[in-house]
Amino acid sequence: MSGADREFEDRAPGVGPDQLRTGDRTYTAGLLLALLATMASFVVAQTNLLWPPGIAVGLVVLAIAQIGVHLVFFLHIGSGPDNTNNVLALAFGVLVVFLIIGGSIWILSNLNANMMPMADMPG
Amino acid sequence: MTADAIAEAPPTDFAPDIDWGGPAPTRTVAAYGFWIFLLSDIIMFSALFAAYAVLSGDTAGGPTGRDLFDLRNVFIETACLLFSSYACGLMALSAEAHHRGRFVLFAAVTLVLGAAFLFIEGSEFARNINDGAGPSRSAFLSAFFALVGMHGAHVGSGLVWLLYMVAQVVAKGFRPRVLRRLLCFSLFWHALDIVWVGVFTLVYLMGAR
Numbered sequence: 342m343s344g345a346d347r348e349f350e351d352r353a354p355g356v357g358p359d360q361l362r363t364g365d366r367t368y369t370a371g372l373l374l375a376l377l378a379t380m381a382s383f384v385v386a387q388t389n390l391l392w393p394p395g396i397a398v399g400l401v402v403l404a405i406a407q408i409g410v411h412l413v414f415f416l417h418i419g420s421g422p423d424n425t426n427n428v429l430a431l432a433f434g435v436l437v438v439f440l441i442i443g444g445s446i447w448i449l450s451n452l453n454a455n456m457m458p459m460a461d462m463p464g
Numbered sequence: 465m466t467a468d469a470i471a472e473a474p475p476t477d478f479a480p481d482i483d484w485g486g487p488a489p490t491r492t493v494a495a496y497g498f499w500i501f502l503l504s505d506i507i508m509f510s511a512l513f514a515a516y517a518v519l520s521g522d523t524a525g526g527p528t529g530r531d532l533f534d535l536r537n538v539f540i541e542t543a544c545l546l547f548s549s550y551a552c553g554l555m556a557l558s559a560e561a562h563h564r565g566r567f568v569l570f571a572a573v574t575l576v577l578g579a580a581f582l583f584i585e586g587s588e589f590a591r592n593i594n595d596g597a598g599p600s601r602s603a604f605l606s607a608f609f610a611l612v613g614m615h616g617a618h619v620g621s622g623l624v625w626l627l628y629m630v631a632q633v634v635a636k637g638f639r640p641r642v643l644r645r646l647l648c649f650s651l652f653w654h655a656l657d658i659v660w661v662g663v664f665t666l667v668y669l670m671g672a673r
Contacts, residue, residue, distance in 0.1 A: 373548045
């Protein structure tokens with residue numbers, strides 16, 4: 342029995358299950374879903390279809406949805422046992438990204454709010 | 465427990481047919497290592513995203529996003545990159561199937577769409593700099609050029625890499641080593657599209673409002 346026959350063989354990121362048979366369809370489905378999310382983002386940003394104060398949140402939701410579509414249909418990151426390593430690495434990456442972006446915005450907006458107004462600066 | 469008893473009791477009772485032995489194939493190891501690199505690259509981008517998010521309001525009396533961004537252009541750029549990613553997927557499939565003609569065709573489509581993206585972005589940058597809205601104008605524009613320019617630099621180096629990969633396929637054929645490099649390239653290209661989703665949402669769509 343060679344290594345390639347193992348039942349729980351780890352799968353490389355970017356390689357789909359039985360890719361030669363289902364490949365074209367997977368990519369096409371991903372393309373259509375991503376186009377849908379992109380067009381929805383542009384429509385939401387330029388109209389008042391959403392309640393205006395909620396537009397930013399709506400855009401973030403659509404972006405995360407589209408990133409999910411790209412991960413699943415283009416990068417073939419799945420939830421199967423052959424993908425555990427890929428998903429764990431991704432989860433750690435996402436954690437660090439949220440810490441950096443969220444933390445920076447949080448800390449710097451706090452500093453900004455507590456800064457002395459320019460006019461009152463001792464000069 | 466004697467040493468013999470330990471040696472005789474491998475923990476495979478629940479799935480006796482599975483061969484646990486041996487390292488993973490090189491293809492899996494190589495692609496996984498590249499996946500780790502891509503995630504670290506995305507973390508590098510997240511620092512630029514954070515800088516942009518913090519500085520996007522600091523225009524120093526200069527032009528704001530609303531003055532500069534042309535969403536029609538951005539939509540065309542987005543479509544170019546998305547279809548380029550799709551063509552890259554089909555290119556990877558053709559390579560796996562050892563279809564040289566289709567591989568070259570889809571590689572050409574990927575290349576042309578990527579170059580179109582870079583051209584549109586480059587002309588936007590040139591127009592901004594000509595209009596006095598270069599990276600030195602304000603903190604907002606410094607962050608904008610750093611983030612979008614870094615993405616553009618990645619796309620540019622991806623195009624060079626793709627040309628090099630086409631040359632390798634033509635010269636060497638679909639050897640396992642070449643196929644591994646192609647797999648890494650397609651991961652890179654799809655990851656750039658993911659970063660662009662963040663760019664067009666955070667920078668352009670939110671900035672143009």
